[in-house]
Amino acid sequence: MEILELNNISKSFGAIKALDNVSLSLRSGEVLGLMGDNGAGKSTLIKIIAGNFKQSSGTINFENQKVEFSKPMEARDKGIEVVYQDLALCDNLTAASNIFLTREIKRNFGLIKIINFSEMFKRAKDIFKDLKSETLPDEEVKMMSGGQRQAVAIGRTKLSKAKVVLLDEPTAAISVRQVAEVLELIKQLKNQGIAVVIISHRMPDVFAVSDRIAVLRRGQLVANKLAKESSPEEVTALITGAIEKA
């Protein structure tokens, strides 16, 4: 089932055309690797899907219905979540507190609302178990490895029962062993029927998990093909423009 369809999306910032007539679709349980050089339009595209920007022209269908998001909250309510590289976690809070931030489970004592930590720890533990991650709910995030931090960030999307998860550079700046951990998390999301878009510069990581690869160059979609029918060499050539289109 096509969960997300982008039809002829264009976006201009003044005279600059950041996206030019991009059409792309995404199925549940599919991992799409979105690639392109800096300034190719990846971030703009993600921000349009997430409701940060509004497209200049074109339409978005989500679950076969036309949608228009004016702010990120609206996209989130529908089930589209973005995990940003640096903007996701508060280091001084526990994993569970981070997952439940703004959605804390509370107990009412008259007028006073108390955070129900034991319930939050329990639910967070289940989420980490689902993700097959060894992250401890009551541990502070600053004590954690890069892989565990990604598990916490992705854990937030599990809580909201997201149907589409957009990951912005999930494997940048972490060690090789942790990359494996993060890629495993992505596979777990896929197995649970969630559509994943991964934006990354790291070719091997993208090829390790993606079903399909889409390449943007100067705002135009120059490739959208199955990962097994492509190769890192071809994608590199597409990004740089050595190959015009594939």
Add this chain to the structure above:
Amino acid sequence: MTEQTLEKNKKKIKISNLHEIGLLIALILVLLLFSFTTENFFTQRNFTSILRSASYVGLIAFPMTFVLITREIDISVGPSVAWSGLFFVILIKWYDFSYFSSAAIVILWGILLGYFIGIARTKLFIPTFITTLALWSALRGYSLFVTEGRPIAISNKEFRYLFGGDILGLPTVTWIMLGAFLVFWFASKYTVTGTNFYAVGGNPKAARNIGINVDRVKILALIGTSLFAAIVGILFVARVSSGNANLADGMEFDVIAAVVVGGTALGGAVGTMTGTLLGCVFIAMISNGLIHWGIDPDLNKVVKGIIIFLAVVINSNVTFKSNSGGPKED
């Protein structure tokens, strides 16, 4: 892996309490030092006196802990206390307001002042250090101008006994402070509002991105210090039976020193109410003990300056290094 993480976890719990335990030990050492070197330090009367001054400082130090945690600062609290007390007395003496309505007006003033500092920070992007520095000068200056530097006396025995005296052997202000401590301690640990202070201090961008109203959280923290400065102003009047423009001189220093000695980081994100409570007692005990040693009050300030410097050194080098340092690579 799990065992390893558990082990790591145990260590973390120890480290996060390390500062409070260390401070408690320092407190006991200082207590012993003054007790054995002076005659009148280890007396019930003197302890009551220490508790009293720790309580006035504490009432403002608890909200100040939240302010520092959200990466802001409020240095206007000393003059704010003096002006609030004076305003309270002026309303009663010059404008014939009742004690109750005067107190209500002064408390409202405190809330509005904090709101103003918060709005200046979040909407006009003026650092709180600058706004409160301006207020620090303006409030003290205006207080001196209005009174021509002379205290304005009031006489009301009930008011003095009720809010300036003792209840069950402890100063009234200490009971109020302990009540405030429980509220702030509870808020910091078990409420969404408390969690939001830590979240905003930990990563403001993430907090905003996740959907926390960062501006509102900061404004709320800043209302806290101004509100409690107003309350302490009224309680000071009850103690000394007058409004005085020179009251609470240097109090902002004692408050911030107590919070920092208590383990709150000036850079935000880290801090506990228990630590702040211990910090207040520590600062009050040192000030008191130095007086018993017969050290000049001006030199007393020098010693306090050294203590706050050492506290920050310990804070940022020992506690920070073992307890923080961002994401860890394994």
